[in-house]
Amino acid sequence: xxxxxxxxxxxxxxxxxxxxxxxxxxxxxxxxxxxxxxxxxxxxxxxxxxxxxxxxxxxxxxxxxxxxxxxxxxxxxxxxxxxxxxxxxxxxxxxxxxxxxxxxxxxxxxxxxxxxxxxxxxxxxxxxxxxxxxxxxxxxxxxxxxxxxxxxxxxxxxxxxxxxxxxxxxxxxxxxxxxxxxxxxxxxxxxxxxxxxxxxxxxxxxxxxxxxxxxxxxxxxxxxxxxxxxxxxxxxxxxxxxxxxxxxxxxxxxxxxxxxxxxxxxxxxxxxxxxxxxxxxxxxxxxxxxxxxxxx
Amino acid sequence: xxxxxxxxxxxxxxxxxxxxxxxxxxxxxxxxxxxxxxxxxxxxxxxxxxxxxxxxxxxxxxxxxxxxxxxxxxxxxxxxxxxxxxxxxxxxxxxxxxxxxxxxxxxxxxxxxxxxxxxxxxxxxxxxxxxxxxxxxxxxxxxxxxxxxxxxxxxxxxxxxxxxxxxxxxxxxxxxxxxxxxxxxxxxxxxxxxxxxxxxxxxxxxxxxxxxxxxxxxxxxxxxxxxxxxxxxxxxxxxxxxxxxxxxxxxxxxxxxxxxxxxxxxxxxxxxxxxxx
Numbered sequence: 001x002x003x004x005x006x007x008x009x010x011x012x013x014x015x016x017x018x019x020x021x022x023x024x025x026x027x028x029x030x031x032x033x034x035x036x037x038x039x040x041x042x043x044x045x046x047x048x049x050x051x052x053x054x055x056x057x058x059x060x061x062x063x064x065x066x067x068x069x070x071x072x073x074x075x076x077x078x079x080x081x082x083x084x085x086x087x088x089x090x091x092x093x094x095x096x097x098x099x100x101x102x103x104x105x106x107x108x109x110x111x112x113x114x115x116x117x118x119x120x121x122x123x124x125x126x127x128x129x130x131x132x133x134x135x136x137x138x139x140x141x142x143x144x145x146x147x148x149x150x151x152x153x154x155x156x157x158x159x160x161x162x163x164x165x166x167x168x169x170x171x172x173x174x175x176x177x178x179x180x181x182x183x184x185x186x187x188x189x190x191x192x193x194x195x196x197x198x199x200x201x202x203x204x205x206x207x208x209x210x211x212x213x214x215x216x217x218x219x220x221x222x223x224x225x226x227x228x229x230x231x232x233x234x235x236x237x238x239x240x241x242x243x244x245x246x247x248x249x250x251x252x253x254x255x256x257x258x259x260x261x262x263x264x265x266x267x268x269x270x271x272x273x274x275x276x277x278x279x280x281x282x283x284x285x286x287x288x289x290x291x292x293x294x295x296x
Numbered sequence: 297x298x299x300x301x302x303x304x305x306x307x308x309x310x311x312x313x314x315x316x317x318x319x320x321x322x323x324x325x326x327x328x329x330x331x332x333x334x335x336x337x338x339x340x341x342x343x344x345x346x347x348x349x350x351x352x353x354x355x356x357x358x359x360x361x362x363x364x365x366x367x368x369x370x371x372x373x374x375x376x377x378x379x380x381x382x383x384x385x386x387x388x389x390x391x392x393x394x395x396x397x398x399x400x401x402x403x404x405x406x407x408x409x410x411x412x413x414x415x416x417x418x419x420x421x422x423x424x425x426x427x428x429x430x431x432x433x434x435x436x437x438x439x440x441x442x443x444x445x446x447x448x449x450x451x452x453x454x455x456x457x458x459x460x461x462x463x464x465x466x467x468x469x470x471x472x473x474x475x476x477x478x479x480x481x482x483x484x485x486x487x488x489x490x491x492x493x494x495x496x497x498x499x500x501x502x503x504x505x506x507x508x509x510x511x512x513x514x515x516x517x518x519x520x521x522x523x524x525x526x527x528x529x530x531x532x533x534x535x536x537x538x539x540x541x542x543x544x545x546x547x548x549x550x551x552x553x554x555x556x557x558x559x560x561x562x563x564x565x566x567x568x569x570x571x572x573x
Contacts, residue, residue, distance in 0.1 A: 014391035029421035116505030229414035
């Protein structure tokens with residue numbers, strides 16, 4: 001009897017530390033965010049603190065800041081995920097062939113995967129700088145621009161510049177995921193296509209792409225969530241400026257936490273972005289028919 | 297034949313080389329900048345190789361800016377975090393592969409789902425919690441956060457590795473009179489070494505690069521980790537660009553070294569059902 005009880009308890013004891021960490025540091029504070037969203041919570045003005053109903057939500061939905069950030073988030077996520085998918089696919093298709101130097105090129109191409117957002121921001125701030133940045137120098141030599149451009153201070157170029165920096169860091173994730181999926185595909189079907197005289201493009205359109213569908217849906221979904229939530233790089237490169245041109249919803253939340261003291265308001269924005277993300281994820285999974293054809 | 301060669305050039309080598317230039321250029325440029333004097337960096341014309349390579353930027357970043365401290369702080373925080381992560385991940389992985397228990401599916405779902413919680417959202421509530429515990433400004437707060445945020449991915453990864461260790465070996469050891477604990481220590485752990493190193497490397501990169509919480513929690517420059525040191529150099533009035541580039545190179549050393557080890561596991565590791573960016 002003693003022994004039986006012990007075997008039943010063991011797995012729970014084994015997962016206990018993990019449950020405690022995740023429960024105390026992720027789940028509990030997450031619940032608190034939902035609670036704070038309905039509170040006035042400002043440490044510099046504690047006399048105003050307390051329950052405030054849906055005031056925070058009303059304030060968010062009636063000021064322009066939120067809608068502007070939502071639009072930036074949309075542009076940011078769509079361009080990041082789209083570009084990373086295209087370039088990641090190209091890299092994966094090339095690295096899936098066998099040729100001399102493949103291992104070397106694979107290592108080189110994937111290296112930005114290990115870099116942090118801050119580090120990427122520093123690397124690209126040296127490139128984008130208006131006065132001594134190398135990008136202006138190259139573009140002038142090529143005759144593409146005549147005057148130096150302040151890539152990160154100009155409200156027209158800033159988002160594109162930040163997108164390029166994040167793209168640098170983001171290609172490997174797609175390339176790695178797609179490459180892994182491609183390596184799992186059976187070679188027979190490609191042999192058959194070759195015998196039937198398919199061109200490379202036909203093979204890609206009619207065989208590779210459909211077989212990779214679930215991987216593509218999953219990686220784009222994961223990446224959408226990841227990019228929607230990402231803050232490090234934008235925070236270090238532009239701080240969300242100029243004039244809010246790179247302030248995504250997550251940047252808005254982080255700025256509320258790091259610089260201003262309006263925690264209730266910030267929490268309410270968090271709650272709204274949660275729902276947006278959840279709705280997007282559900283629609284995407286339904287619309288793409290993920291997992292319907294195969295039993296993954 | 298000539299036709300085929302041309303196809304290969306256009307479909308393989310041109311895009312591959314273009315993408316590699318895009319990937320390697322920022323790193324080359326930081327290295328280039330880090331060996332130039334400030335006059336050369338800011339002056340015209342822009343030079344693509346330093347005229348007179350100097351190493352004083354590295355000395356400046358390491359000694360005066362404080363990267364010597366930041367580096368040690370980052371190592372300390374990352375290593376302690378990784379030890380906790382690996383131990384907890386082995387426990388979880390073992391429970392998930394060797395036992396059937398109620399709530400196992402829920403727990404697996406939890407490990408997947410919590411990876412989507414954005415760090416930015418938790419900044420304020422965690423800051424408040426750590427403040428009441430008088431842990432704001434300490435490395436301990438950072439370690440706790442690092443461990444928690446790396447755990448879900450590392451547990452799933454470790455589970456995959458433990459699945460690869462045959463149960464039969466453990467059973468044989470137990471028949472020979474080993475206890476379960478002895479079985480784990482003498483049979484499972486030795487066979488798990490490559491898995492442990494891989495999980496540790498993933499976790500170490502994650503901890504080393506952690507930025508947002510360190511930014512929120514640390515206010516004493518003596519306590520800064522490498523990413524915060526880098527960020528602070530950027531924001532400074534009158535940025536010292538040579539030293540900043542050197543700081544970036546210093547920050548790169550550990551992740552790139554770990555990547556060099558990890559890259560052969562990347563393709564299998566990241567597709568093991570884990571979702572890490």
